[in-house]
Amino acid sequence: MSQAEIEAALKAAFDQCIAANCPLTEVQKQILLQVAQRLSSTAEETANSEGTNPLDELTAQERLALLEFVKEQESLNQPWKIQxxxxxxxxxxxGAVQFIRDRYGLQWLNLVQPSHLAEYFERLSAELKLKVGDRIEVSNGLWEWIQEDGPCSQMWVSCTVIRVEERQENYSSCIIRFDNGIEYEIQGIYDWNRYNWRWPSG
Known part of the structure; x- marks a missing residue:
């Protein structure tokens, strides 16, 4: 996160404090800006010296949650770090990215640069691509209303991909065949229905 981004985030926070009728004093604002500047400088030096991707430190689940959060914020034209x-x-x-605050903190957050995210978005995109003949598992959430305390609980069913269609630049669908021969089309396979399929665990 650049110094300008940090200052913009802090100024937005200062404005929210004013709106909440709890304005900070000028001294408090200066202290926060100075601390943020020191953290930013330290994080930048660490990132430059190590040359590693901070997302490597996350678990696979944490990384996926962060990437989804970034994608969601960008679709709303909101800088994800400022949020x-x-x-x-x-x-x-x-929410799903609370772990960053709880386990990693501001210094780790400052290490994350657009190039680090791009690296993992590229990997994720390659991992997600389905091909005819792939075995996947789909959730019954595709055809049933599932509630945590309702009569229908989530189940996963094995199937085979028999067709993948790229209809638009960011929209894909696929047709799957269950072991009993029934076929089913999943629209938005990489978008809104991504949570309803997974690679087999075993």
Missing amino acids: LLNDWLNNTNS
Whole structure:
């Protein structure tokens, strides 16, 4: 995160404090800006000296949650780091990415650069691509309404991909065949229905 991005995030937080009728003093603002500047410099030096991707430190689940959060924020034209910083400054839970605050903190967050995210987005894109003949498991959430406390619970069923269609640049669908011969089309296979299929675990 650049110094300008940090200052923009902090200024947005300062404005939120004013809106919440809890304005910070000028001294408090200066202290926060100086601390952020020191953290930014330290993080940049660490990233440059190590040359590693900070996303490597995350578990596979954490990495996927972060990438989905980044994609969602970018689709809303909101800088994802600023959203996290605003959550932290307002002591708001960040949902699926709360682990960043709890386990990794601001210094780790400052290490993450667009190139690090791009590396994993590229890997994820390659891992997600389905081919005819692939065996996957699909959730009954595709054809049933599932609720945590409802009568239908989530089940996973094995099937084979028999066709993949790229209809638009960011839209794909596929047709699967269950072992009993029934075929089913899954639209938005990489988008809104991504949570309803997975690679076989065994």
